Amino acid sequence: MKxxxxxxxxxxxxxxxxxxxxxxxxxEITRRAGRPIRITTxxxxxxxLARSVAAGDEVKLSDDAFAVVAxxxxxxxxxxxxGYGIARELVLKAIENGKHVVTANKALLAVHGNEIxxxxxxxxxxxxxxxxxxGGIPIIKALREGLSANRxxxxxxxxxxxxxxxxxxxxxxxxxFAEVLKEAQALGYAEADPTFDIxxxxxxxxxxxxxxxxxxxxxxxxxxxxEGITKLQAVDIAYAEQLGYRIKLLGIARRRDEGxxxxxxxxxxxxxxxxxxxxxxxxxxxxxxxxxxxxxYYGKGAGAEPTASAVIADLVDVTRLHTADPxxxxxxxxxQPDQMQDVAVLPIDEVVTSYYLRLRVEDKPGVLADxxxxxxxxQISIDAMIQKEPAEGEAQTDIxxxxxxxxxxxxNAAIAKIEALPVVQGKVTRLxxxxx
Numbered sequence: 001m002k003x004x005x006x007x008x009x010x011x012x013x014x015x016x017x018x019x020x021x022x023x024x025x026x027x028e029i030t031r032r033a034g035r036p037i038r039i040t041t042x043x044x045x046x047x048x049l050a051r052s053v054a055a056g057d058e059v060k061l062s063d064d065a066f067a068v069v070a071x072x073x074x075x076x077x078x079x080x081x082x083g084y085g086i087a088r089e090l091v092l093k094a095i096e097n098g099k100h101v102v103t104a105n106k107a108l109l110a111v112h113g114n115e116i117x118x119x120x121x122x123x124x125x126x127x128x129x130x131x132x133x134x135g136g137i138p139i140i141k142a143l144r145e146g147l148s149a150n151r152x153x154x155x156x157x158x159x160x161x162x163x164x165x166x167x168x169x170x171x172x173x174x175x176x177f178a179e180v181l182k183e184a185q186a187l188g189y190a191e192a193d194p195t196f197d198i199x200x201x202x203x204x205x206x207x208x209x210x211x212x213x214x215x216x217x218x219x220x221x222x223x224x225x226x227e228g229i230t231k232l233q234a235v236d237i238a239y240a241e242q243l244g245y246r247i248k249l250l251g252i253a254r255r256r257d258e259g260x261x262x263x264x265x266x267x268x269x270x271x272x273x274x275x276x277x278x279x280x281x282x283x284x285x286x287x288x289x290x291x292x293x294x295x296x297y298y299g300k301g302a303g304a305e306p307t308a309s310a311v312i313a314d315l316v317d318v319t320r321l322h323t324a325d326p327x328x329x330x331x332x333x334x335x336q337p338d339q340m341q342d343v344a345v346l347p348i349d350e351v352v353t354s355y356y357l358r359l360r361v362e363d364k365p366g367v368l369a370d371x372x373x374x375x376x377x378x379q380i381s382i383d384a385m386i387q388k389e390p391a392e393g394e395a396q397t398d399i400x401x402x403x404x405x406x407x408x409x410x411x412n413a414a415i416a417k418i419e420a421l422p423v424v425q426g427k428v429t430r431l432x433x434x435x436x
Contacts, residue, residue, distance in 0.1 A: 001035035004319045007068040007099075009090060010080035011044045014104055014131070016051050016053050017304030018078065018311045023057075026044075026261065029312065033319040037312075039078075042067045069094040076318055078311060079103040088112050095119045095127070095290045102132035102314040104307060108197075110205035110221040113212070117332045124326035128314035133206040134159055134283045136306030137299040138313065143213045143287065145336040150289030152214040154254035156267075156436055159206040161301045162197040162282035163229050163249040165189045167266075171246065177230060189281055199221070199228035200249060200264040207251030210285070211262050215255055215343065216335035220262065223345035227265035236358060236429060239400050240268050243275065243384055246276040247431065259344035261351050268356050268402075268433040274298075286436060294436075349409040354383065357401045358429040363390045367423045368399065374421075378414035380406045396425055402433060
C-alpha cells in the first residue's frame with residue numbers, strides 16, 4: 001500500500017515529539033492505519049534543529065513552509081507553528097491545494113475556525129485538531145464521536161497546566177501568586193511571557209472549541225468571558241479549603257434555554273469531586289450528557305510526546321478516511337454543517353452560578369444583619385458562612401460567605417450595595433462556585 005506523505009510545519013517541542021513517536025512506533029501505527037504514514041518534508045526556520053531531529057533520515061528540509069503546502073507529493077500538512085498569522089495563511093493555502101490538515105493550534109481554530117472549516121468543507125478535505133485541546137487526552141474524539149448519542153448539558157475543564165500547577169503550589173505551600181509564577185517559570189511550566197496562560201486566554205481558546213462540538217454552534221471566542229488567576233490570593237485558597245472547596249481555573253460551557261454560557265475563571269469546586277483533586281500540570285475535562293451522566297477525561301495536557309500522541313491519532317484517522325466520500329466523514333464539529341445552530345452566547349451578567357464572598361468588616365453588632373438583608377433583597381440566600389475572630393488589637397475581621405445559585409447581575413448589585421456600607425472596608429472579594 002502506498003504510504004501517506006506528511007509535510008510537517010514546525011519541529012519545535014511538539015513537532016519534534018511527533019517526528020520521534022511516529023518513527024519509533026512506525027510499525028504499530030501502520031498496522032492501525034492500514035498503510036505507512038511517513039514525514040517526507042519538514043519546514044522550520046531553524047534548519048539546524050530540523051537537521052538534528054531528522055539526522056540520518058531521508059527527509060526534505062526547508063525553511064519555506066509555503067513550498068511544503070504547495071508540494072504535490074504531500075498528502076497531509078501538519079501545522080505546529082502556532083499563532084494566528086502565518087499559520088492561518090498556511091492552513092488555508094494547504095486546504096486550497098486539496099491537502100488534509102492536522103493542527104494543534106487552538107488559538108487559530110478558536111478565532112478563525114469557522115472560516116477554516118467552511119473552506120475545508122467546500123474542498124472536501126479534513127481538518128483534524130485533537131491536539132488543540134488538553135494535549136494527549138482524546139477529548140475531541142470523545143465529544144465528537146463517543147458521546148454522539150447524548151444531548152450534552154455542560155462541560156467543565158482544567159485545560160491549562162500552567163495555571164493548575166500554580167494553584168496547586170499556592171494551596172500546598174500557602175505562597176502568593178507572584179512567587180509561585182517565578183517557580184513555574186524556573187521549572188519550565190510557564191513561558192517567559194505567561195500572559196495567555198495566567199489571564200485565562202489559552203483556556204478560553206480550548207473551551208470555545210469544546211463548546212462548538214458539544215452544542216453544534218460556531219466558534220465564538222470573542223463572546224467568551226475570560227478571567228485569569230493573577231488577582232487570586234492565597235488567603236482565599238485557604239478559606240476555600242476550610243469550607244471544603246478547592247479553587248481551579250475552569251473553562252465552562254453550559255447549555256441553557258436562553259443560550260450558552262461560555263466562561264473561564266477561578267472556580268470553587270467541592271473537594272470530594274474527582275476534578276477538584278487534579279493537581280500539578282495535569283488536565284481534566286468533566287462532561288455531563290443526558291444519557292451517560294458525568295464522564296471524566298484526565299491526563300497530560302501538554303508536553304512533546306503527550307501532544308504528539310494526539311497529533312498522530314489524527315494522522316491515523318485522516319489516513320483511514322483519506323479516500324472516503326467527504327459526505328460520510330465525521331463532521332469537523334460533530335454536527336452536520338447544515339445543522340449547526342447559531343445560538344447566542346450569554347453575557348456574564350446572565351450567568352447563573354453560586355458565589356464565594358470575602359468581606360473585611362468592622363467588628364461591631366448589626367454588621368452581619370445589614371449584609372444579609374442586602375443579599376435577601378437581591379434574592380440571594382446564604383449556603384455557608386465563616387466569621388473570623390478579629391486578631392488581638394484589631395477592630396476589623398473577615399466574613400466569608402457561600403451563596404446558593406443566583407444570576408450574576410443580582411450578585412453584582414448586592415456586592416455594590418455591600419461595598420457602600422460604612423462598616424465594610426475596601427472591595428468584596430468575589431469568586432464563582434460550581435458544584436458540578
